[in-house]
Amino acid sequence: MPAAAADLGYRRRKLVDRLARGFCIGATALAVLPLFLVLYYVAEKGLAGVSWDFFTKMPMPVGETGGGMKHALMGTLIVVAVASAIGIPVGILAGIYLGEFGQGGKFGQVVRFSADVMAGIPSITVGLFVYAVVVLTMGSFSALAGGIALAILMIPTVMRTTEEMLKLVPAHLREAALALGAPKRRAIWRVAVRTAAPGIATGVVLAIARISGETAPLLFTALGKDYFSTDLGKPIATLPVQIYNYAISPYDDWHQQAWTAALVLVFMVLVFNLAARALVASRGAKR
Amino acid sequence: MSEAVITIARAQAAKASSVDEARKTGATPAADPMKDDATAVEADDEPGDATEAAPRASKMEAVGLSAFYGKHEAVKKIDMPIVDKQVTAIIGPSGCGKSTYLRCFNRMHEVIPGTRVNGKVLLDGDDIYGADIDPVLVRRHVGMVFQKPNPFPTMSIRDNVLAGLKLNRVKMKDAAERAESALRQAALWDEVKDSLHRAGTSLSGGQQQRLCIARTLALEPEVILMDEPCSALDPVATARVEELIHELSDRYTIVIVTHNMQQAARVSHYTAFFYMGDLVEYNDTDTLFTAPAHRRTEDYITGRFG
Numbered sequence: 001m002p003a004a005a006a007d008l009g010y011r012r013r014k015l016v017d018r019l020a021r022g023f024c025i026g027a028t029a030l031a032v033l034p035l036f037l038v039l040y041y042v043a044e045k046g047l048a049g050v051s052w053d054f055f056t057k058m059p060m061p062v063g064e065t066g067g068g069m070k071h072a073l074m075g076t077l078i079v080v081a082v083a084s085a086i087g088i089p090v091g092i093l094a095g096i097y098l099g100e101f102g103q104g105g106k107f108g109q110v111v112r113f114s115a116d117v118m119a120g121i122p123s124i125t126v127g128l129f130v131y132a133v134v135v136l137t138m139g140s141f142s143a144l145a146g147g148i149a150l151a152i153l154m155i156p157t158v159m160r161t162t163e164e165m166l167k168l169v170p171a172h173l174r175e176a177a178l179a180l181g182a183p184k185r186r187a188i189w190r191v192a193v194r195t196a197a198p199g200i201a202t203g204v205v206l207a208i209a210r211i212s213g214e215t216a217p218l219l220f221t222a223l224g225k226d227y228f229s230t231d232l233g234k235p236i237a238t239l240p241v242q243i244y245n246y247a248i249s250p251y252d253d254w255h256q257q258a259w260t261a262a263l264v265l266v267f268m269v270l271v272f273n274l275a276a277r278a279l280v281a282s283r284g285a286k287r
Numbered sequence: 288m289s290e291a292v293i294t295i296a297r298a299q300a301a302k303a304s305s306v307d308e309a310r311k312t313g314a315t316p317a318a319d320p321m322k323d324d325a326t327a328v329e330a331d332d333e334p335g336d337a338t339e340a341a342p343r344a345s346k347m348e349a350v351g352l353s354a355f356y357g358k359h360e361a362v363k364k365i366d367m368p369i370v371d372k373q374v375t376a377i378i379g380p381s382g383c384g385k386s387t388y389l390r391c392f393n394r395m396h397e398v399i400p401g402t403r404v405n406g407k408v409l410l411d412g413d414d415i416y417g418a419d420i421d422p423v424l425v426r427r428h429v430g431m432v433f434q435k436p437n438p439f440p441t442m443s444i445r446d447n448v449l450a451g452l453k454l455n456r457v458k459m460k461d462a463a464e465r466a467e468s469a470l471r472q473a474a475l476w477d478e479v480k481d482s483l484h485r486a487g488t489s490l491s492g493g494q495q496q497r498l499c500i501a502r503t504l505a506l507e508p509e510v511i512l513m514d515e516p517c518s519a520l521d522p523v524a525t526a527r528v529e530e531l532i533h534e535l536s537d538r539y540t541i542v543i544v545t546h547n548m549q550q551a552a553r554v555s556h557y558t559a560f561f562y563m564g565d566l567v568e569y570n571d572t573d574t575l576f577t578a579p580a581h582r583r584t585e586d587y588i589t590g591r592f593g
Contacts, residue, residue, distance in 0.1 A: 104400065172437045176499070178398055180506060181427035182454035190454060194441045 046263030082147025087154035095162020127217035146222025161203025209272035215240035376555035430503035436495035438487030473501035493524025
């Protein structure tokens with residue numbers, strides 16, 4: 001083998017390697033760049049409005065500076081709580097069914113496919129559906145309707161992560177529990193679900209993070225409100241809708257408030273994601 | 288019963304000969320350990336010492352037992368008693384149905400979807416496949432240790448030992464004593480007594496397997512099934528588990544599946560040789576390894592196949 005030819009081939013390969021790696025790094029940078037730009041932009045515009053008042057006061061009338069978004073913060077917490085109260089149990093129980101009972105069956109396949117389709121449905125469609133079914137029936141926009149809309153968005157994610165996490169639990173652990181004379185329900189609940197718990201919790205937190213920023217499904221369900229309210233049967237203000245309303249308004253003060261609200265919302269989602277990461281880490285903590 | 292068992296032994300031998308067409312020796316059916324209640328089985332604790340003649344009761348017994356995966360018959364109409372407070376080893380090449388057979392003894396075979404069992408398994412004379420028998424209750428009497436050590440990763444060492452009791456909602460005032468007793472029986476206490484709160488998965492493989500044995504012992508079963516319990520362990524850990532099996536055979540009836548013939552020879556009083564779902568030969572361990580009645584058995588134990 002001529003040494004020079006081999007050398008040439010090697011140098012060529014090294015060059016190609018470097019080029020390919022460069023492209024990959026470039027694409028990766030391009031992919032995460034928007035995230036940092038968004039964070040930077042929101043922080044730059046929003047930080048100016050962050051004050052204690054923002055969290056504790058109601059909005060001021062147009063023309064007066066100051067004021068806050070207490071009602072929208074409370075509203076978001078309430079709507080997300082309602083969504084969680086419905087979505088988490090339904091999602092987890094359905095996930096347990098899929099993971100532990102519905103593996104081979106037709107019904108399981110149909111549910112799994114529906115969940116995947118549902119996860120991809122535009123959220124505004126869910127809002128329209130809840131408007132038609134809940135709002136028109138109840139005769140009023142309400143916090144409850146908003147919560148139901150968000151729960152519908154949440155369930156597929158929670159259900160599928162629960163199923164996937166249960167599938168990761170080795171079959172021999174279930175067998176060990178059964179061989180100890182555990183009834184199936186307890187083998188599933190105390191061993192399989194318990195082992196999958198950190199993963200399931202991560203899925204739940206990510207689902208909450210996802211829905212807490214949803215705007216479209218709230219537009220014609222929770223609607224929005226200019227006053228403080230905790231009444232589930234009445235319309236309620238939420239951060240995303242408030243941002244939307246303020247951002248399209250013609251007033252500079254409101255624009256400032258919208259930026260600040262956006263910063264708070266991004267921060268909330270960030271906290272949720274960090275919590276999810278902490279949960280994943282706790283998975284191996286008991287070693 | 289002796290009549291029936293002799294017939295069974297003949298039937299087994301006949302079947303074995305159909306499996307092994309090359310076999311021309313026409314050997315008489317192996318002396319069945321249960322051949323005669325009065326004479327066949329030695330009472331001595333030394334495996335294979337057949338000089339003493341005293342009755343040995345059968346703790347469990349397979350009667351016409353078949354196990355299926357879908358349409359595939361993995362275990363074919365086995366008749367075989369398991370002698371009380373003795374170690375019975377089941378050997379045979381991979382895929383011969385020995386693990387499947389073992390799993391029929393605590394109704395774990397049916398846990399796998401698409402499986403089915405025909406025939407009977409008697410525990411103290413009662414069929415555990417009877418119509419009104421709850422498989423969950425069977426498993427509390429017939430414990431199982433698996434091939435791979437499988438302590439529950441979310442539980443501490445202590446909770447692992449007590450897991451069977453907790454999963455059965457047994458009210459315990461003496462949990463600490465029970466845990467200690469089970470760990471002592473499993474010869475693990477001295478190694479873990481200062482770290483009972485640590486995760487069960489933090490132990491070494493051999494310790495984990497002894498933890499799994501302790502977990503089974505805590506339920507005070509009558510029979511312990513072991514499915515290749517040492518195949519994932521190193522030689523030192525294997526020796527410890529074998530020693531443990533020997534100690535436990537004073538109080539428990541043990542059935543062990545192993546692909547390791549030396550292990551069967553070391554730990555068991557009786558050995559059954561399975562081939563392609565058939566019970567080819569079943570005898571006291573010494574006889575089976577020194578004077579096998581069937582060519583197929585001899586070929587296997589001398590390493591000519593498998």
